[in-house]
Amino acid sequence: MNKIKAGIIGASGYAGAELLRLLLAHEDVEVVAISSQSYLGQFIYELYPSFYGICDMTFVADQDVLEKSDIVFASLPHGLSEKYAKYCDENNKKFIDLGADFRLDNEKDYQDWYRLNYSEKGLHLKQVYGLSEVNRKQIKNATLIGNPGCYPTSIMLGLYPLLKEQMNASYDIIIDSKSGTTGAGKSLTEDTHFPKCNESFHPYKIGCHRHTPEIEQELSKMADQKVCVTFTPHLLPINRGIVSTIYVPLKDNIKIEDVYQIYHQYYDSEYFVRVLPEGKVADLKFVKYSNFCDISLHYEPRYHQLIIVSTIDNMVKGAAGQAIQNMNIMFGLEESKGLKMVPPSF
Amino acid sequence: MNKIKAGIIGASGYAGAELLRLLLAHEDVEVVAISSQSYLGQFIYELYPSFYGICDMTFVADQDVLEKSDIVFASLPHGLSEKYAKYCDENNKKFIDLGADFRLDNEKDYQDWYRLNYSEKGLHLKQVYGLSEVNRKQIKNATLIGNPGCYPTSIMLGLYPLLKEQMNASYDIIIDSKSGTTGAGKSLTEDTHFPKCNESFHPYKIGCHRHTPEIEQELSKMADQKVCVTFTPHLLPINRGIVSTIYVPLKDNIKIEDVYQIYHQYYDSEYFVRVLPEGKVADLKFVKYSNFCDISLHYEPRYHQLIIVSTIDNMVKGAAGQAIQNMNIMFGLEESKGLKMVPPSF
Amino acid sequence: MNKIKAGIIGASGYAGAELLRLLLAHEDVEVVAISSQSYLGQFIYELYPSFYGICDMTFVADQDVLEKSDIVFASLPHGLSEKYAKYCDENNKKFIDLGADFRLDNEKDYQDWYRLNYSEKGLHLKQVYGLSEVNRKQIKNATLIGNPGCYPTSIMLGLYPLLKEQMNASYDIIIDSKSGTTGAGKSLTEDTHFPKCNESFHPYKIGCHRHTPEIEQELSKMADQKVCVTFTPHLLPINRGIVSTIYVPLKDNIKIEDVYQIYHQYYDSEYFVRVLPEGKVADLKFVKYSNFCDISLHYEPRYHQLIIVSTIDNMVKGAAGQAIQNMNIMFGLEESKGLKMVPPSF
Amino acid sequence: MNKIKAGIIGASGYAGAELLRLLLAHEDVEVVAISSQSYLGQFIYELYPSFYGICDMTFVADQDVLEKSDIVFASLPHGLSEKYAKYCDENNKKFIDLGADFRLDNEKDYQDWYRLNYSEKGLHLKQVYGLSEVNRKQIKNATLIGNPGCYPTSIMLGLYPLLKEQMNASYDIIIDSKSGTTGAGKSLTEDTHFPKCNESFHPYKIGCHRHTPEIEQELSKMADQKVCVTFTPHLLPINRGIVSTIYVPLKDNIKIEDVYQIYHQYYDSEYFVRVLPEGKVADLKFVKYSNFCDISLHYEPRYHQLIIVSTIDNMVKGAAGQAIQNMNIMFGLEESKGLKMVPPSF
Numbered sequence A, B, C, D: 001m002n003k004i005k006a007g008i009i010g011a012s013g014y015a016g017a018e019l020l021r022l023l024l025a026h027e028d029v030e031v032v033a034i035s036s037q038s039y040l041g042q043f044i045y046e047l048y049p050s051f052y053g054i055c056d057m058t059f060v061a062d063q064d065v066l067e068k069s070d071i072v073f074a075s076l077p078h079g080l081s082e083k084y085a086k087y088c089d090e091n092n093k094k095f096i097d098l099g100a101d102f103r104l105d106n107e108k109d110y111q112d113w114y115r116l117n118y119s120e121k122g123l124h125l126k127q128v129y130g131l132s133e134v135n136r137k138q139i140k141n142a143t144l145i146g147n148p149g150c151y152p153t154s155i156m157l158g159l160y161p162l163l164k165e166q167m168n169a170s171y172d173i174i175i176d177s178k179s180g181t182t183g184a185g186k187s188l189t190e191d192t193h194f195p196k197c198n199e200s201f202h203p204y205k206i207g208c209h210r211h212t213p214e215i216e217q218e219l220s221k222m223a224d225q226k227v228c229v230t231f232t233p234h235l236l237p238i239n240r241g242i243v244s245t246i247y248v249p250l251k252d253n254i255k256i257e258d259v260y261q262i263y264h265q266y267y268d269s270e271y272f273v274r275v276l277p278e279g280k281v282a283d284l285k286f287v288k289y290s291n292f293c294d295i296s297l298h299y300e301p302r303y304h305q306l307i308i309v310s311t312i313d314n315m316v317k318g319a320a321g322q323a324i325q326n327m328n329i330m331f332g333l334e335e336s337k338g339l340k341m342v343p344p345s346f
Helices: A014-023 A062-068 A082-090 A107-114 A121-126 A132-141 A150-164 A211-223 A256-267 A316-330 B014-024 B062-068 B082-090 B107-114 B121-126 B132-141 B150-164 B211-223 B256-267 B316-330 C014-024 C062-068 C082-090 C107-114 C121-126 C136-141 C150-164 C211-223 C256-267 C316-330 D014-023 D062-068 D082-090 D107-114 D121-126 D132-141 D150-164 D212-223 D256-267 D316-330
Strands: A004-009 A029-035 A071-074 A094-097 A144-146 A172-179 A228-235 A242-249 A273-275 A293-300 A305-312 B004-009 B029-035 B071-074 B094-097 B144-146 B172-179 B228-235 B242-249 B273-275 B293-300 B305-312 C004-009 C029-035 C071-074 C094-097 C144-146 C172-179 C228-235 C242-249 C273-275 C293-300 C305-312 D004-009 D029-035 D071-074 D094-097 D144-146 D172-179 D228-235 D242-249 D273-275 D293-300 D305-312
Touching (some): A004 A014, A029 A062, A071 A316, A082 A094, A094 A316, A132 A150, A144 A316, A150 A172, A150 A211, A150 A228, A150 A242, A150 A256, A150 A305, A172 B172, A211 A228, A228 B242, A228 B305, A242 B228, A256 A273, A256 A293, B004 B062, B014 B029, B014 B316, B071 B082, B071 B316, B082 B094, B107 B211, B132 B150, B150 B172, B150 B228, B150 B242, B150 B256, B150 B293, B211 B228, B256 B273, B256 B293, C014 C029, C029 C062, C071 C082, C082 C094, C082 C121, C082 C144, C107 C211, C136 C316, C144 C316, C150 C172, C150 C228, C150 C242, C150 C256, C150 C293, C172 D172, C172 D242, C228 D242, C228 D305, C256 C273, C256 C293, C305 C316, C305 D228, D004 D014, D014 D029, D029 D062, D071 D082, D071 D316, D082 D094, D082 D121, D094 D316, D132 D150, D150 D172, D150 D212, D150 D242, D150 D256, D150 D305, D150 D316, D212 D228, D256 D273, D305 D316
Parallel strands (some): A004 A029, A004 A071, B071 B094, B094 B144, B172 B228, C004 C029, C004 C071, C071 C094, C094 C144, C273 C293, D004 D029, D172 D228
Antiparallel strands (some): A172 A242, A242 A305, A293 A305, B172 B242, B242 B305, B293 B305, C172 C242, D172 D242, D293 D305
C-alpha cells in the first residue's frame, strides 16, 4: 500500500510538534509538509532540538501543506481552521482539526464561548466529533473531524458507559480536573514561568473554561438528556497528563458491581481504554506518552456516590494521539497503528 | 516575662521538626527538650542538616521532655499520645497533640476509623479541638488540645462562615483535596519514591481517609446539623501545601455577594485567614512556609453553585503553625507571635 | 526471519522494566520470559501499572528464562551474574549483563571497587565491553557483553574522538556529572524520598563512585595511555537523564575547529550520537526516552580549554537501549531497530 | 533606637521582592517606600499575592524612595544604578546596589563584559565589594556597596581560606556551578517556560557568563596573584539555590587535615558560613530560604585534588540576605539581625 501523505498546519505549537513526533513513527504515513507562519523557513529542530538528526523538515507555507497532503491536520488557535477545512472539502482531502472550530454542533455555543461566528456554515454540517471509541462509525466515513479537547476526552470516556446506560441519579455532574502545563501550550505566560509554576497548584477559569460547552454537548448526547457540569480545571506543576475526578450519585437500584460490569462490557474490547481492577487507582503517570485512557471506579457507600477517576496524556489521547487514531479509522488501518508504545513507568 | 518552656515528643518526624524550627524563632519560647525513640541521643542536625550550627539539641527520652516543659507538644502516630496527655494533666502542664488521638469527641468514631479504644476516657472530656479561629474561647482555657488535621483545617476554614450562616442548600458536600508529599511524612514509601512520585498525580484513600470523621464532626457542629462529605484526597508532586476545592449548592435566596459579605465579616479581623478579592484564585504557592489560610470564592451561576478554594501549608497552618497559634492563645500571647513571616513568593 | 527469543533476568528493577518496555516494541524480538526472585509469580503490571492491558507476563524463575531464550539480559546487583553467564556460555546462548560484573578487564579493579572476586575467570576473557559505537566489531562476534554503566557511557562517548586523536594536553580529566533519580533504582532511599529529593541538589560519592575504574579503563584504551579522572556525580531532582560536563585542556596546536572536524568525522555516520552545531548546548531534555547521546563542544579561549557537554538518557543509552543496540549488532540487525522513536520535546 | 528607614528601587523584580519580604521581618527596619517603573501605582500584592493582607505598599516613583530613605537598595538591570548612587552620595544616604554596576574595580572589565562605561568615575572609587565575611571592615565604613553576585558569593566563600593561605597548587581553577531558576529573574524566557525547564538540565553561557570578571577580580585579591577560572553555570529545574563544585589541586605539602583546620579557623566564628563535618556533603536543600553558606570539603587522594562544594540560596545569601547583612554591618547592628530563621528541611 502507498503511504498516506500527511501534512500539519501549525506544526510549531506543542500539539503539532507532538503529532509530527508520532507520525514519524507511523509506518504507513509519510509526513510530506509542515507549516508555521511564525517560523517559516526554519528547521523543526531549531524549535525542538529533539528532532535534530532525525527530521530535517523546515516549516513551509500553509498552501504547500494543503496541496501535498492526502490528510491535513490543523493545530491552530480557534477561528483559523475553516478556510483550510474548506479547501480540503473542495479538493477531496481529509481534514482533522485539533482546535475548537469543528467541535460544537450549535453555532450559538461557539458564539457564546468563543465570540466568533461560523463563516462556512455548510461545512459544519459535515463535521464529526472525533471521540474515537464513541463515534467510530461516523469517523470511518467522515472527511472532516473536530478532534476532541483534552479535558473533554478524559471526562467523556470516564462517563460514557454510565450515562449511556443511565445509571446516574443526577444530571448535574461535578468534575474536578487537573492538567499538566503542556496543556497551556508553547506561549510564555506568568502561570507557566518556572519559579511561579513550580511548587504551585491552583484552579483556573472556574466555571468559564471553554471546554464546558463541548463537554455538555457530548455528555448530553450520551445521556439522551441535558447534562450540566460544574467543571473546575487546575494547573499541575508537571509536564503532561490530565486526571479528572468525577462525582456522580448512582441510582438507588444500581450497585457498584453493576457499574463495573457495564464499564467492562463497553471497554474490554477497546485497546486504548483500560478499566482498572477494583482497588487500583488511575494515575496519570502510567498513561504518559501514550494514547491510553485509564479509568478507575470508586464507591462511597454512605451516600451511594460513584467517583470516577479518568486519566490521559493530554498531548496524546487528548490531542495528537487521538487525531492519529481517527486517521487510522478513516483510512481503514488498524486503529492502534503507530500508537502501541508501552507508556514508560518512570 | 519568663520564657515558656516548651518540649516536643516525637521531634524526629516532619511535624515535630517543623515545630522545632518555628519555635526556635519564637522569642517568648525556650525549647527545653525534644525526644525521639528511634533517634535517641542523636543530634537534630544529623537528621535535618538545616539545623547544623543553629541548634545542637539531641533527642532525649520522652520523660525528660515531660518533666522539663510547661507545655508539651506531641507528634506521634495515633494511639500513643494518651499517656503523655495524662501525665501533663496530672502535673499541671499544657498538652497539644498534633496527632489524631484527641480530635474525635465520640469514641465510636475513633474505634471505627482507627481501630483503637480510648484508654483514658475522662481525659477526652477535657479535650478541645484546636481550630484556632473557630474555637478560640475554649482554647484559651484549655489544657489539652487536639490539634486539627491538615486536610480538615483547609476544609473547615473554607466552609465555616457558609455553614454557620446556613447559606448552603445541601448538607452533602463534595470536597476534592490535593496535598503535597510532606503530608505523607518522613517514612519511605513507594508513593513518595522520587521516580514514582515526580511527574505523577492521583487520588488515594478515596472515601476512606481517616480525616473524614473529623471533618464531618466539626462541620456538623458549625452547621448545627449532620453534614456528610464526599472527601477525595490527591497526592501532588510538590513538597508542601494543600488545596481543597469544595462544591456547595447555595440556597435560592443567597447571592454570591452575600457570601462574600459574610466571609469578610467572619475573617477580616483574622490575621491568618485571607479572603481573596473577587477574581483572584487561591494558590498554595502564596501560603507556603506560612500560617495563612487563603480562601477564594467562585460562583457557577448556571447551577447556583458555590466553589470554595481553600489553601494552607499543611506543615504550618495544617500542623506546627496552628499548634503554636494555639499555644499563643493558651498563654495569652499575641496570637500571631512567631508566625508573622511573609510567605516567600518563589 | 524467526523472532529472536529474548529473556530478562531481574526484570523487576528499573533497567529490566525499561528493557521489557523497549523490547515489546521491537518487531524482531519476542520476549519469552522475565524473572524476579522477589516478585515471583506476580504480573509485571502489578509492579508497573503502565504495562496493564498490554503485557500480561508474570515473573518466572531464572532458570525458565535461561532455558527459553536465545539471548539473556541480566539486570542484577553486582556479584550475581556470573552463573547465568556461564550457563549461557555452555549452552550457546548470548548474554548481555547490564550490571557491573563483566565490565572490568582486571580482576584487581573488581576486587578493589566491588570487594568481590571473579569466580569464573575464564569467562571474563570472553567478555566484550559493550560501548556500541566504539567496540562494534568485537560486539558483532561476542557472546558475552558487559553493558556499560550510565555515567561511563556519557563520558566515554564525549571523550572518544578527542582521546583517540590525542588532541588533549593533559591526561588528568575533570568530569562533573549530574544524573536523574532513576539511576538510583527502584529501592527506597532517604535521598530519593520525594520531600527530601525535590528542590534539592548535591554531589555524592565524590572520588569513590564505582564507575570510576570502568571510566579510566576505557578512556585509557582510547588514549593508549593511562588516563586519570576526577569524577564527581551529582543527583538531579528529575527522573531521567545524565549530563556530563568535561574539562580538558587542548594541545597548543589544536584549534576548536579541528576538534569539531574530528568529532564530525567520528560521529556523523553514527545514528545515535549527535554532535550539536556550534553555539548549541546539549540538554538532557532532548534525549530523554531515547537512545541518543547529544554532544556539544565549547571553548574557553583564555585557557585554551575544551568543555565537552555530553548527555544521554541513563535508562536508555545508559542501560536498556544500549543493550538492545548491542543485541542488534550481535544478531546482524539494523543497529537502530526498535530504538528510533523521536525523543519527546516536553 | 529609631528604626532605619529603608527603601527599595526596583522592588518588582525577584531580588527586590525578596528584600522586601526579609526587611518586613527585621525589627530595626521600617520599609518606607518601594519603587517600580513598570508597576507604578500598583500594590505589591498584585504582583506577589503572598504579601496580601500583610503589606499594602504600592510602587511609587524612584525619587520618593530616594527622599524618604536612610538607606537605599537598588535592584536593577546593569547600567541603571549610578544616578541613584550619586544622589545618595550627595545626600548622605547609604546605598547598596544588588546589580552589577559597582562590583568591578576596573572600568575596562565593565566595558568588556557589560558594554557600558562608568559615567560617574569618582563614585566608583568609593565602592566597596560587599562580601560580608571577607570585607567586613571596609563595609562597616562604606556608604556605597556593590553587593556580590549569586554565583560569585558561593564561589568566593568556598575558596577564600584556601587562596588566602595559598594552599592551592594552581591558579587555574575549574568551577562547575548549578543554579535554580529564580536566578534568571521574573522575566519570561523560553528556558524558564515550565514545560521546557521541568525535567531539563543543561549548562549555559559557557565561558562567557558576566560573573566571570567579578569572580576573578575577588579571587585574585584573596590569592594576591592573578587567578583564572573556567566557570560553567548550569540551570537546575528547581526554584532556589546554587551549588558550586570547585576543583583545585593542592600543594604537595598540604594535607586535607590542614585544609579543614584552616577552614574552621576562618569560619567557625562566622554565623552564616557552615563548614560541614568530614563525610557530609553540602546540599542546597539545607540552606534554602536562609542566609547560610554551607561548605563541604572532599579529597581525591589519587591526584591530591581538593573538591570544594559550596552552596547558598541565590536569593538570600546570593542577593537580598547578604544586602541586609551588609546593612547590619553598616549600621552597627548585630550582623545576623533579621536573618536568623532556621532554613526549612522540606
